[in-house]
Amino acid sequence: MSQTDSPLVDLRCNAHTYPDGTVGMHDVDFSVYPDEVVALVGGNGAGKSTLLEHLNATLMPDEGELVVDGIAVTEDNKPHARKEVGFVFQDADTQLVAPTVLDDVLFGLQNYGMAGEEAEHRAREALATVDAAHLEDRVPHYLSGGEKRLVGLAGVLVLEPSVVVLDEPLAGLDPERSQLVAQRIRQVHKEGISVVLSTHDLEFAAEIADRVCVMADGNVVGGGTPREVFYDDDLLDRANLRPPAAVRIARDAGLEGSTRPVTEAELVEALSDHETLSETIRTESLDGRSGD
Numbered sequence: 001m002s003q004t005d006s007p008l009v010d011l012r013c014n015a016h017t018y019p020d021g022t023v024g025m026h027d028v029d030f031s032v033y034p035d036e037v038v039a040l041v042g043g044n045g046a047g048k049s050t051l052l053e054h055l056n057a058t059l060m061p062d063e064g065e066l067v068v069d070g071i072a073v074t075e076d077n078k079p080h081a082r083k084e085v086g087f088v089f090q091d092a093d094t095q096l097v098a099p100t101v102l103d104d105v106l107f108g109l110q111n112y113g114m115a116g117e118e119a120e121h122r123a124r125e126a127l128a129t130v131d132a133a134h135l136e137d138r139v140p141h142y143l144s145g146g147e148k149r150l151v152g153l154a155g156v157l158v159l160e161p162s163v164v165v166l167d168e169p170l171a172g173l174d175p176e177r178s179q180l181v182a183q184r185i186r187q188v189h190k191e192g193i194s195v196v197l198s199t200h201d202l203e204f205a206a207e208i209a210d211r212v213c214v215m216a217d218g219n220v221v222g223g224g225t226p227r228e229v230f231y232d233d234d235l236l237d238r239a240n241l242r243p244p245a246a247v248r249i250a251r252d253a254g255l256e257g258s259t260r261p262v263t264e265a266e267l268v269e270a271l272s273d274h275e276t277l278s279e280t281i282r283t284e285s286l287d288g289r290s291g292d
């Protein structure tokens, strides 16, 4: 990730007011840079989905601006934003509309004027990328939640976006499917695509994100690396969030001042270093005593 690069997406939104008058978000400046994974966290109704839906112009600010790949998005060039910023919805049924999975992935390409063998080849490739090639003849509506998420991801990858946005990608998935979807998201990032996702799972955010943005009351109230955010009690309190388990355990074990682990793997490493250190101190002090 490099924030010295120009942003791929630059959103300035003074407010977004829904038709019933509810203000979903306000005073938000949000950018997505090349080669980063950003996690949006915050309680229910904090504004995460509202922000995400602005990134590909599904929603537009009351006042403000969305710039995607250097081009200001207006009512007339929304397809530019939709192509560059692929959106995987939490409720996959709103996204999967065709009679078969393959048709569904092809549908996106047809919208951009691509058809025939080349299009089918690309659609099959996208399904293979997310390990969903075997699903191509299935009816999207009858897929499991995890399968729908993967097919939704294939449907956006086929357009070769520069950013993929996922709203609650692990919601409703069992641990095994969650891992599978998380792996695919990592793979998308490895291929050079920036990822922005929302999640209530702070362990997942700590594992996957380069940058965490905290939302509360329709506003981004803070952000930074997972280590900065998940050890900032004031910020987490403001958003009614509890730190990930690794942070809580590290604090209980008195490790807070040292490496500040945020993931399970980091915690295990820090605890084993800590034990080695304690053992060395114990041995040294015993040696010291025996020399008295």
Ligand SMILES: Nc1ncnc2c1ncn2[C@@H]1O[C@H](COP(=O)(O)OP(=O)(O)OP(=O)(O)O)[C@@H](O)[C@H]1O
Binding pocket: 018, 019, 020, 022, 023, 024, 025, 042, 043, 044, 045, 046, 047, 048, 049, 050, 051
């Ligand atoms: N279509 C809508 N019409 C009216 N108000 C809406 C609509 N969608 C969202 N809101 C309101 O906008 C605010 C932000 O909602 P949003 O869905 O963005 O939050 P969220 O952080 O994604 O929540 P959750 O974690 O529960 O999904 C909430 O007050 C919500 O009630």
